[in-house]
Amino acid sequence: MTQLSESKDPITGQTFDKSIDFNPNKGRLESRYPMGVFKADYQTQLKAFADLGDIEITERIRQHQVKEGIKPIKGVKNIIAVASGKGGVGKSTMSVMLAKSLQQLGANVGILDADIYGPSIPKMLGVSQKPESPDQKSFLPIDANGLQTMSLGYILGEKDPAIWRGAMVTKALMQMVEDTRWSQLDYLIMDLPPGTGDIQLTMIQKIPVTAAVLVTTPQDIALLDAQKALAMFQKVDIPVLGVIENMSTFICENCGHEAHIFGQDGGQRMATEFGVALLGQMPLNIDIRSNMDKGQPASIWQDSHALNEKALKIALRTGQNLAKLPIKFNLTDSLKLHKI
Numbered sequence: 429m430t431q432l433s434e435s436k437d438p439i440t441g442q443t444f445d446k447s448i449d450f451n452p453n454k455g456r457l458e459s460r461y462p463m464g465v466f467k468a469d470y471q472t473q474l475k476a477f478a479d480l481g482d483i484e485i486t487e488r489i490r491q492h493q494v495k496e497g498i499k500p501i502k503g504v505k506n507i508i509a510v511a512s513g514k515g516g517v518g519k520s521t522m523s524v525m526l527a528k529s530l531q532q533l534g535a536n537v538g539i540l541d542a543d544i545y546g547p548s549i550p551k552m553l554g555v556s557q558k559p560e561s562p563d564q565k566s567f568l569p570i571d572a573n574g575l576q577t578m579s580l581g582y583i584l585g586e587k588d589p590a591i592w593r594g595a596m597v598t599k600a601l602m603q604m605v606e607d608t609r610w611s612q613l614d615y616l617i618m619d620l621p622p623g624t625g626d627i628q629l630t631m632i633q634k635i636p637v638t639a640a641v642l643v644t645t646p647q648d649i650a651l652l653d654a655q656k657a658l659a660m661f662q663k664v665d666i667p668v669l670g671v672i673e674n675m676s677t678f679i680c681e682n683c684g685h686e687a688h689i690f691g692q693d694g695g696q697r698m699a700t701e702f703g704v705a706l707l708g709q710m711p712l713n714i715d716i717r718s719n720m721d722k723g724q725p726a727s728i729w730q731d732s733h734a735l736n737e738k739a740l741k742i743a744l745r746t747g748q749n750l751a752k753l754p755i756k757f758n759l760t761d762s763l764k765l766h767k768i
């Protein structure tokens with residue numbers, strides 16, 4: 429097996445390092461992240477790299493290690509926590525974007541709304557029904573066009589305020605995660621409550637989070653809070669896959685002028701200074717606001733919307749960075765390896 433560790437990915441600009449196995453003699457490549465619509469581009473680029481005929485590409489998303497002593501959730505390979513130090517930066521919007529885009533790339537995806545004080549995921553996905561519990565013990569996740577989802581919002585209703593105390597919040601969340609019958613998920617995107625307090629810290633310590641993604645705006649104040657979120661994950665040894673800079677610029681629909689409403693290149697500065705990847709930048713765009721308010725995520729994070737490709741590349745980088753992390757030991761894989 430050859431690792432293309434020295435090479436740069438032609439689409440995302442990141443190194444391949446451990447995220448794929450490539451066997452040039454057999455013209456076979458196994459990718460550990462979903463490639464979806466980019467597969468044909470990879471095939472062309474890799475053909476040139478290896479100076480070979482056709483390259484056969486297969487995608488197999490592995491389960492990665494979580495912190496010792498925490499049991500993985502049944503039916504879920506990897507949990508990606510989406511966090512922000514500050515409220516209102518678009519964390520839930522970016523969680524839905526990531527989930528829809530990973531799904532488009534071919535992965536099996538779920539969303540867990542852990543933003544227990546302001547569950548906005550049901551509204552953004554346009555679903556509101558109560559989850560069924562056929563055995564009175566566990567819940568079936570709600571299907572939102574192929575995404576498996578669970579939120580306290582389904583159970584409480586949008587307008588019920590959750591005035592709960594810390595311990596109750598984490599207990600309710602743990603129950604929600606464990607008692608949901610997730611089915612064969614490659615990624616479960618977990619939308620955390622904003623901030624870096626005790627509640628967030630307890631959540632990421634109790635739930636088997638594989639890695640985290642940070643959302644910030646380019647504004648100094650949001651960046652300072654994003655750095656606090658980074659420190660929180662580092663403190664508990666959860667790898668951070670990178671930063672999404674949301675509301676990067678605003679392009680005027682009438683004159684095309686690009687304005688840096690919340691400052692410029694803050695995400696890039698944070699990435700450089702703290703050694704985390706910049707997963708991508710998402711502009712301030714009225715279609716994002718209106719379609720998410722209407723509960724129609726597919727009209728923006730799918731189909732032919734101009735921002736869809738941007739979103740797909742953010743998801744691709746996220747999948748790639750996760751694929752570089754240590755794999756959970758798996759007896760079947762290990763036996764296969766020994767046979768070879």
Ligand SMILES: Nc1ncnc2c1ncn2[C@@H]1O[C@H](COP(=O)(O)OP(=O)(O)OP(=O)(O)O)[C@@H](O)[C@H]1O
Pocket residue numbers: 512514515516517518519520521522543546548621622674675710711712713714716717718720721
């Ligand atoms: N790139 C964007 N362009 C336009 N509107 C956006 C963008 N990102 C988010 N929004 C809008 O900003 C508002 C806040 O977004 P969202 O609820 O995702 O933020 P949040 O960080 O999860 O907030 P909270 O702190 O309350 O959990 C929403 O109305 C959303 O539609």
